Amino acid sequence: MSMGTALAGAHRISGEDVDRYRSEGHLLVQGLAASYEVAHFAPAIAAATARHTEKAVPLAERDTYGKAFVQVMNLWRDDETVARFVLAERFASVAAQLLGVERVRVYHDQALFKEPGGGYTPWHQDAMYWPLDGHQCITMWMPLVDIVPSMGGLTFATGSHAEGALSDVTISDVSEAHFDALIAERGFALAEPRPMRAGDATFHSGWTVHKAGGNTTETMRAVMTVIYFADGLAVREPTNPSQENDLRTWLPGLRPGDLAVTSANPVVG
Ligand SMILES: O=C(O)CCC(=O)C(=O)O
Numbered sequence: 001m002s003m004g005t006a007l008a009g010a011h012r013i014s015g016e017d018v019d020r021y022r023s024e025g026h027l028l029v030q031g032l033a034a035s036y037e038v039a040h041f042a043p044a045i046a047a048a049t050a051r052h053t054e055k056a057v058p059l060a061e062r063d064t065y066g067k068a069f070v071q072v073m074n075l076w077r078d079d080e081t082v083a084r085f086v087l088a089e090r091f092a093s094v095a096a097q098l099l100g101v102e103r104v105r106v107y108h109d110q111a112l113f114k115e116p117g118g119g120y121t122p123w124h125q126d127a128m129y130w131p132l133d134g135h136q137c138i139t140m141w142m143p144l145v146d147i148v149p150s151m152g153g154l155t156f157a158t159g160s161h162a163e164g165a166l167s168d169v170t171i172s173d174v175s176e177a178h179f180d181a182l183i184a185e186r187g188f189a190l191a192e193p194r195p196m197r198a199g200d201a202t203f204h205s206g207w208t209v210h211k212a213g214g215n216t217t218e219t220m221r222a223v224m225t226v227i228y229f230a231d232g233l234a235v236r237e238p239t240n241p242s243q244e245n246d247l248r249t250w251l252p253g254l255r256p257g258d259l260a261v262t263s264a265n266p267v268v269g
Pocket residue numbers: 068069112114121126139141152210211212223225
């Protein structure tokens with residue numbers, strides 16, 4: 001690795017952008033990584049993703065969730081190059097500024113590759129899955145290739161994060177119908193997807209309602225995400241089976257009330 005690809009140092013966010021994130025629940029940060037930096041890391045992320053998905057079921061045989069993307073989690077623990085990307089100070093510094101905290105920890109990463117012809121990602125709230133305070137959690141979503149909306153860009157329900165938990169339904173056609181009705185009822189404005197360059201990133205709160213369209217192009221929508229939480233959070237009592245599973249998987253050995261501190265959740269930034 002050369003110093004040019006270290007993703008070191010903080011990336012400063014303007015006060016205006018911090019305010020926008022806090023009122024809207026999502027923020028686009030353009031040029032967070034340069035194209036040569038993405039080019040350095042993307043092959044390792046794609047190769048690690050492929051290693052885990054050699055036996056993927058054909059698209060047509062999957063359910064709505066399975067059609068949405070190839071999803072592989074915590075690649076940073078498998079591959080040193082991916083770890084340098086996921087644990088990068090530059091990315092974590094943005095998460096910390098938006099949450100208004102000194103330090104964040106990694107909850108987990110996930111590669112979300114929406115295949116050509118891949119289906120839509122139904123409306124959902126991420127923090128429904130997490131035994132943590134969703135207001136103190138944030139996801140960075142970064143395309144590794146230039147994307148246009150028809151590849152499956154994210155749509156956000158602006159301001160929905162402020163309402164906290166709005167459903168207990170896992171990502172499915174049921175969550176889609178639930179949030180379609182709720183968005184119409186509460187009148188949230190929708191922030192439609194925009195073209196993004198590889199290395200641009202969006203950040204969204206744990207409670208922001210969001211979805212993605214299908215990928216109607218011939219190009220893989222290669223996206224890497226990192227989920228962070230504010231250092232100092234305590235583990236919450238799980239309120240559904242998804243949170244019980246997440247507690248076992250991503251906060252290994254911890255119980256409700258414990259500080260969310262394990263070697264699988266390093267401080268970054
Ligand atoms: O990439 C997608 O299609 C959905 C992403 C998402 O829901 C997330 O990163 O929280």
